[in-house]
Amino acid sequence: NAGVTQTPKFQVLKTGQSMTLQCAQDMNHNSMYWYRQDPGMGLRLIYYSASEGTTDKGEVPNGYNVSRLNKREFSLRLESAAPSQTSVYFCASSPMGHINTGELFFGEGSRLTVL
Amino acid sequence: DAKTTQPTSMDCAEGRAANLPCNHSTISGNEYVYWYRQIHSQGPQYIIHGLKNNETNEMASLIITEDRKSSTLILPHATLRDTAVYYCIVRSAGGTSYGKLTFGQGTILTVHP
DSSP states (O other): OOOEEEEOSEEEEOTTOOEEEEEEESSOOSEEEEEEEOTTOOEEEEEEESSTTOOEEOSOOTTOEEEEOSSSBEEEEESSOOGGGOEEEEEEEEOOSSSOOOOOEEOOOEEEEEO | OOOOBOOSEEEEETTSOEEEEEEOTTOOTTEEEEEEEEOTTSOOEEEEEESSSOEEOSSOEEEEOTTSSEEEEEETTOOGGGOEEEEEEEEEOSTTOTTOOOOOOOEEEEEEO
8 A cells, every 4th residue: 555655755956946746645535735844843734735626824835835736646846945945844645524533644755955 | 723742752661551641731622632653754653542532542542631631642562663753732623624733842752672
């Protein structure tokens, strides 16, 4: 079972370059999320998509854009990378319904370094 | 969502029970307590959640005090593979906010041989 798959796993960028982190889930979940985690810190929500066709800002959205391409895929784009965006990025998904467990399924992370 | 307070770190001997406390004194009536863990920079993993009753699954038990202001995650027989950062999270259920988990610093649990 693939679960949540993120690509790439590692990336090095120069300041000002752009890139897109890809995320796909095969669990037929409605909701998807992007978090970042900086050294020694907990996860912070960047953007989320409660369902296909909708996206909303999380706690730290500045400098990022997202696209919910379809139900399976949710991408995160850095238009002009900055050193402050050096982080580990986690994608997650969860089912949506009247009764839910609140369980999020996370990918393995994408480690981004901006020089 | 209510704020949580956890110890920064804890140690446990392999084979013994690990009891991880969490304070959430401002929790409101419709807020659940969730526990996740993160093993060495992997993606976080869901462990268990509860509202007011004690809960048990194949991974752990969750004990919530009667006033719901604190809870304890219990790993009954800790192994070396349980060494991880454990996050206690409180949030309301339902709606579109249920995925917006607020992760704090968590507790670093180290299981020793």
